[in-house]
Amino acid sequence: MTETTSEMRTATRTCPLCEAGCGLEITIARDEDGFERVQRIRGDMDDVFSHGFICPKGSTLKQLHDDPDRLRTPMIKRDGVHVAVTWVEAWEEIAARLPDVIDGHGRESIGVFIGNPGAHSLSAMTFSRALLTGLGTRARFSASTVDQMPRHVAAGHVFGSAVAVPVPDLDRTDHLVILGANPYASNGSLCTAPDFPGRLEAIQGRGGKVVVVDPRRSRTADHADEWISIRPGTDALLLAAIAQVLIGDGLADVGDHVRAYVGGLERLGSAFAPFTPEAVASPTGVAAATIRKMAQDLAAAPTAAVYGRIGTTTTEFGSTTSWLVDVVNTLSGNLDRPGGSMFATPVAGGATTRGRPGSGKGFQVGRGHSRVSGHPEVMGEYPVGSLAEEITTPGAGRLRALVTLAGNPVLSTPNSNQLASALDELEFMVSIDLYLNETTRHADVILPVPSQLERSHYDLLLLQFAIRNVANYSEPVLPLADGQPDEWEVISKLSLIAQGLGPDADPAIIDDMVIDGMIENAVKDEFSNVFGREPYELRGELDAMGRRGPERMIDFMLRTGPFGDGFGANLDGTSMDDLLDYPHGRDFGALVPRIPAILRTPTGRIELAPDVFVDDLGRLAAAVPALTERDFVLVGRRHLRSNNSWMHNIDVLVKGRQRCTLQVHPDDAHALGLNDGGVVRVTSRVGELVAPIEVTDAIRPGVVSLPHGWGHDLPGTQMRVAAEHAGVNANVLTDDQALDPLSGTSVLNGIPVSLEPA
Numbered sequence: 001m002t003e004t005t006s007e008m009r010t011a012t013r014t015c016p017l018c019e020a021g022c023g024l025e026i027t028i029a030r031d032e033d034g035f036e037r038v039q040r041i042r043g044d045m046d047d048v049f050s051h052g053f054i055c056p057k058g059s060t061l062k063q064l065h066d067d068p069d070r071l072r073t074p075m076i077k078r079d080g081v082h083v084a085v086t087w088v089e090a091w092e093e094i095a096a097r098l099p100d101v102i103d104g105h106g107r108e109s110i111g112v113f114i115g116n117p118g119a120h121s122l123s124a125m126t127f128s129r130a131l132l133t134g135l136g137t138r139a140r141f142s143a144s145t146v147d148q149m150p151r152h153v154a155a156g157h158v159f160g161s162a163v164a165v166p167v168p169d170l171d172r173t174d175h176l177v178i179l180g181a182n183p184y185a186s187n188g189s190l191c192t193a194p195d196f197p198g199r200l201e202a203i204q205g206r207g208g209k210v211v212v213v214d215p216r217r218s219r220t221a222d223h224a225d226e227w228i229s230i231r232p233g234t235d236a237l238l239l240a241a242i243a244q245v246l247i248g249d250g251l252a253d254v255g256d257h258v259r260a261y262v263g264g265l266e267r268l269g270s271a272f273a274p275f276t277p278e279a280v281a282s283p284t285g286v287a288a289a290t291i292r293k294m295a296q297d298l299a300a301a302p303t304a305a306v307y308g309r310i311g312t313t314t315t316e317f318g319s320t321t322s323w324l325v326d327v328v329n330t331l332s333g334n335l336d337r338p339g340g341s342m343f344a345t346p347v348a349g350g351a352t353t354r355g356r357p358g359s360g361k362g363f364q365v366g367r368g369h370s371r372v373s374g375h376p377e378v379m380g381e382y383p384v385g386s387l388a389e390e391i392t393t394p395g396a397g398r399l400r401a402l403v404t405l406a407g408n409p410v411l412s413t414p415n416s417n418q419l420a421s422a423l424d425e426l427e428f429m430v431s432i433d434l435y436l437n438e439t440t441r442h443a444d445v446i447l448p449v450p451s452q453l454e455r456s457h458y459d460l461l462l463l464q465f466a467i468r469n470v471a472n473y474s475e476p477v478l479p480l481a482d483g484q485p486d487e488w489e490v491i492s493k494l495s496l497i498a499q500g501l502g503p504d505a506d507p508a509i510i511d512d513m514v515i516d517g518m519i520e521n522a523v524k525d526e527f528s529n530v531f532g533r534e535p536y537e538l539r540g541e542l543d544a545m546g547r548r549g550p551e552r553m554i555d556f557m558l559r560t561g562p563f564g565d566g567f568g569a570n571l572d573g574t575s576m577d578d579l580l581d582y583p584h585g586r587d588f589g590a591l592v593p594r595i596p597a598i599l600r601t602p603t604g605r606i607e608l609a610p611d612v613f614v615d616d617l618g619r620l621a622a623a624v625p626a627l628t629e630r631d632f633v634l635v636g637r638r639h640l641r642s643n644n645s646w647m648h649n650i651d652v653l654v655k656g657r658q659r660c661t662l663q664v665h666p667d668d669a670h671a672l673g674l675n676d677g678g679v680v681r682v683t684s685r686v687g688e689l690v691a692p693i694e695v696t697d698a699i700r701p702g703v704v705s706l707p708h709g710w711g712h713d714l715p716g717t718q719m720r721v722a723a724e725h726a727g728v729n730a731n732v733l734t735d736d737q738a739l740d741p742l743s744g745t746s747v748l749n750g751i752p753v754s755l756e757p758a
């Protein structure tokens, strides 16, 4: 991955900051003291997926690495103040205090929160399960219930696997409908597609059409052929009406390619009958004729795809909306065909490539329930909105300790003032993080991890949702700082201490256990390319390559994956050694149809009308008056230079015009006496804040918008640049009690608020 000259070298790596996974070209030079310094970061023109595309965040990995506020030693809170300590002291502190909590309250009294950057960390992806096992707790919370769980719940019920998430085949589609997403600001999400904007323009360039449905005229809407303004939280009604037109007008045709595998079609006609365009026009704010035209266009286009994202999943009908996206794609004949809505074939394998193709155990939720409010478990997690009550509510099983990994829930989860207070009630808290931020300031011990340039990378999770089948492994660009353990070693050691093995436990114990478990599973899988092989032989071959940690695991996953060499079974197959010969990534081609092999439902069919969603249509219909009557509702928004809560300490990304403003439509501003540049008091059921006003006709009347991830003015943090650009925390207003009951995901769009001049 590195080309070297006598004075400098060039390395390539995948940007780990967001789901787009752009290829970067990084130039490094040695300074006069012999230290290697990053000189320049730009897009890798030869990257097989991103072809040189990069956004402003990607080039700031250097600033992130050099940031003086980034933690380089562990911190322990002493007398209310965090002080730098050695790794030995940090491990001894944890070994002295964590077992006390376990002995006193049991393992279920330890909660774990994993933040969004965990999904972009190879170490977190490969070792966080070992952490949970070591802690012995099921009290797991993550950023998934902040925005993406509904998409997994829909995939689970319809296709049998939570990661069988179809993505729009952007490079071949003729007609794309985007709901609640703004890829010009944030590229794709649950749709890995570097240069998403360029791919949208290519659709238009080849004569296709892009339609954006959003309460805001976002940058994406500005570039689209058509912007359809919708009332927040009503996408499910719109999609149900499109489905009603497709069926009612005889336009529905799932296509011969999947017809034999589609189950439940006969239920849909009656299920959608009440949702005529005329019935939903008022609550959605979209004219009936527009809805009919949307359905007709989807049916008539040579190929088409509907793509729904955060604006649709962070609502009280998030899961049902995601299901409806799949229903419309199926009814319009676009599921699993080129140009439609397709499935990736992940090169490193995954739940959709392992085990028996074509059927499985299906998807289950509710294998446990949260202690206080009884929320069902979903994918091994509980709603992050319930984390605070699990800490503060007395009784058996009350959370008394918390481990956070790459997360800042005090800024990124609902009713965050309540959560911040709850964290102070914990007996012990450990955070694994780059920064002393609004959440980790509550921690008793903070364990720093290497910077993004000091880590290896492979997008294990996100390439499962890519619009091409690609694989791209990146070696660390810079060596680990002296004394800094790798992230997987930090996670593993914490797991071992929780198991009572003390501060000197060797992380290699976990590493070996995990790889042995993977090998055992693979050789027992009759559909694996190593079925029946001797585990010790495979382990020997892996170890002979001299790799440990995530690298050894990725090598094993690649070799046993759908394109793998099978440890000699397929001489042309891939492996870690093979990928190292492709510094710009290896392209395994466009997406290919995967039905029926991808299905993991017990029936071996696409369950297009599962009870859970058909029944939820009744709740949707009943909610129409409430959705229609709200005066003002709050929605979020994203910005190209922002990445949730954690990159606001990079000066080049936050300088310039204030971006944390409350957008208000001119008519609303006039009626309320609000002026552009003034301030407004915003109040919700759970909190209030005062925000700067931005009057703009880019937002629908009755809707106001505030970006999330801001509010960096809390004491006890160490993010000096962010503090100078503090902004206000939108999650002071969002409601921990408001969630999608099918997935436990918080409602962040469509929060009722009131406004008054401040």
Ligand code: SF4
Residues within 6 Å of the ligand: 015, 016, 017, 018, 019, 020, 021, 022, 053, 054, 055, 056, 057, 058, 059, 186, 187, 194
């Ligand atoms: S869009 Fe930006 S942040 Fe995301 S992967 Fe590409 S360069 Fe990185």
